[in-house]
Amino acid sequence: MQNNFNGIVPIYKEVGFTSNDVVAKLRGILHMRKIGHTGTLDPAAVGVLPVCLGRGTKLVSMLTDTDKTYRCTAVLGIMTDTEDLTGTVTEERDASKITKEQLIEAAESFIGDYSQIPPMYSAKKVDGKKLYELAREGRIIERKPCDVRILALDFVDIALPEFTFDVSCSKGTYIRSLCRDIGEKLGCGCAMKSLMRTRAAGFELKDAIKLEECERLMAEGTMEKRIVSLEEVFSELPKITVSGELEKKVRNGNSLRLKKPDGKYRVSFEDGTFAAVYEIKSGTARICGYFLT
Numbered sequence: 011m012q013n014n015f016n017g018i019v020p021i022y023k024e025v026g027f028t029s030n031d032v033v034a035k036l037r038g039i040l041h042m043r044k045i046g047h048t049g050t051l052d053p054a055a056v057g058v059l060p061v062c063l064g065r066g067t068k069l070v071s072m073l074t075d076t077d078k079t080y081r082c083t084a085v086l087g088i089m090t091d092t093e094d095l096t097g098t099v100t101e102e103r104d105a106s107k108i109t110k111e112q113l114i115e116a117a118e119s120f121i122g123d124y125s126q127i128p129p130m131y132s133a134k135k136v137d138g139k140k141l142y143e144l145a146r147e148g149r150i151i152e153r154k155p156c157d158v159r160i161l162a163l164d165f166v167d168i169a170l171p172e173f174t175f176d177v178s179c180s181k182g183t184y185i186r187s188l189c190r191d192i193g194e195k196l197g198c199g200c201a202m203k204s205l206m207r208t209r210a211a212g213f214e215l216k217d218a219i220k221l222e223e224c225e226r227l228m229a230e231g232t233m234e235k236r237i238v239s240l241e242e243v244f245s246e247l248p249k250i251t252v253s254g255e256l257e258k259k260v261r262n263g264n265s266l267r268l269k270k271p272d273g274k275y276r277v278s279f280e281d282g283t284f285a286a287v288y289e290i291k292s293g294t295a296r297i298c299g300y301f302l303t
Contacts, residue, residue, distance in 0.1 A: 013042045016064035016301075017237040018073075018211075022218035023051050023059040032059055032221065039224050040233070048073040048211055049181070054096050057207030058218045065301050066240055072299060077161060079178045079209035082202060084189040086113070086171040089199035093129045093186035097201075105171045105198040113173060114165060116195040121163055125155035126187050158183040172203065212243075240301050241284035244276040250288070253280045260285050261302065266295040274298070 023032055029047045036045055046067045048060045057080070062069050087105030090097035128134045134153075159180040166174040177185065186202045193200025208215050219227075219236060227233040250270070252260055257279055259266055266288065274289045287299035 013040055014064060015040060015042060015234065015237055017066045017239045018060050018062050018069065018213075018243060019224070019237050020213040020218040021059045021061050021224075022215070022220045023056055023207075024220065025056055026053055028053050029059060033061065035221055036061060036224065039221065039228055046070045049078065051207060052094075052186075052205070054094065055205040055207065057205075058210045058213050058215060059207070060211045060213050063237065065303065066243075068299065068301055069240070069243065073211040075181050076211050077178055077180055078183075078207060079176065080185050081166065081174065081176050081206045081208055082185050082189065083172060083174045083204045084192070084200050084202050086173075086193060086196065086200050087198050088201040089190075089193070090201050093184075093190045094202040094205075101199060103198045105196070108170060108196055108198055110168050110170065112196060113168065113170070113192075117163055117165075117175065117192050119195065120188060120191065121160045123157060123159050124191075126158045126184065126191065127153050127155050128184055129187050129190075156182055160188070176208070178209075239284070241276060241278070244274075244287055244299075247274050247276045247287065250275045250277050251280060252277060252285075260288075260297075263297050263300050265297070267293055268295045269293060270295075 019036075021032055021036070023029065027035075029050045033045050033047050037043060040063070042063065044064050044067055046062050048062060048070055051057065051059055060073060062073070085095070086108055087103050088095070088099060089101045089103075090099050092098075160183070161178040161180070163175055163177045166176060177188070179185075185205055189200045189202045224233065227236060250268070256266060260277055260279075263286075268290055270290050272291050274287055275295070276284065277286045277288050278284050283302075285300070285302055286297050288295040289298050
């Protein structure tokens, strides 16, 4: 029997699982096919992975584009082919003369916009093929830099050559590559030791549940209580309730004329059904997220 859950469940991804593994396992646990995740986490990484269910899968692209926060531990003086300690060491350098002050200065220099070269061992595609597939074939190709943004970077602990920091960043940022770039700036190299995503799409670690917890909740028949509804995702947006001709237009995904201030709004029907997110500009409201089907 297929279930019809709609919304988002924030999963705590554990070590060893890929993001796609989580989706595959949830399909079996929840007995439903329409599931998608909101941003890849490496198998060695842990943390928050919001997973969209049913009509919630329409949110995947919107939520993937949001900023994320991580806690990372890295080690100076080591370089690997994967840019983290799961890979093969390619070079070791003396980092004993690097000071705490030098590390902080180098790391904080990346706050703001910067061009980042993605790692070879990544899911980024070049000419239709994932970089890690090329890397496994022994091919190292030139990668174009991508524009990313480091919103904040704060050190949690510095015990050189190791250090731990929290970082908030834009979509598409590779924390492994940030560690690599910090190491290059210091002239000693650097590799990521561990990574935890602490915030994504508005969800934090305290919100996330493990797959085994999902199994327990399903057995108890209480899983739906842990699924965040579609409307709740947009609870910070002002609400508009429509009926009559306006309801017909919303059902068809048509634009509306509304005397409201510019901005995004969640739109519902009089019976309480959450229908869509509209954006108003100069009195014209256009749909930017439709959730009825």
